[in-house]
Amino acid sequence: MINLIGTYECKADAKGRVMFSSALKKQLQPIINEGFVIKRAVFQPCLELYSMEEWSLMMVKVNKLNKFVKKNNDFIRRFTAGVKIVEFDAAGRVLIPKDLSEFAGIKKQVVLSSALNIIEIWDKENYEKAIDDAALDFADLAEEVMGNTELDELS
Template identity: 40%
Template sequence: MVHFLGEYEVTLDAKGRFLLPAGFKKQIPEESALRFIVNRGFEKCLTLYPMQSWEPMFAKISTLNDFDPKVRAFRRQFLGGATEVEADTAGRLLLPSTLRDFAGLTKNVILVAAVDKIEIWDADTYKKIFEDFSADHFSELAQEVMVKTDPKND
């Protein structure tokens, strides 16, 4: 399983391509090709899934009940626009224009580790998240999230 750490600023070229930083490349197992699925994130960003992270999630989504309207709405939102991308010979990944537009990506982009995937944010949008988030709010959020997920608290 892939586990990412780090945050890297990259530049999109005129065609919407970027070079995957060496720091992330080193975290991808050697036997894995630089093939990914990119789709809309839950916030105003894109999510880049290595194939070994995407495939089990896609398998799970495939088993959901087609007769449930919430499942259909979720699939539409989550899978709509999902696109396979592979690094070219120069190591660049091309982001589809519809997805770039969704996330409001400009020339300056920040790639952010998100456990087994990478979030792709417009640099100004990403930086604003931290400007609007105080240390006290972060502490409260950490306590709420970590206490709820700690199995010792069940």
């Protein structure tokens, strides 16, 4: 399992290739040759980049769902919609497939944001809006999520 750190701004070129920052590539170096899976995010208009190892772990969870339950089947279809395998090219860029780029509204300015074990890929304007929107109630959210004393008892 990999734990990524940082938020990085970069640009997408006319073909949809995104150049990753050297700091982020350095963190990915141990797994960069394995390839990655890119997909639509579930809750936000952004993309998620999984290492192959992280994707395999996620698929273990998804494969436990009973496919004869309609809501499970609907979830699987939506969760895996547009999933693609991507790799870094020799110049250190990742090509964002056009359909996924359109889903995330990626134009030119891109934000790569570490989200623990995956990377979120955002159009910069959408990222700033999501951060601003979340800031309004972040204190309440932090208290609700992290202020749970039961979590301390679990460790």
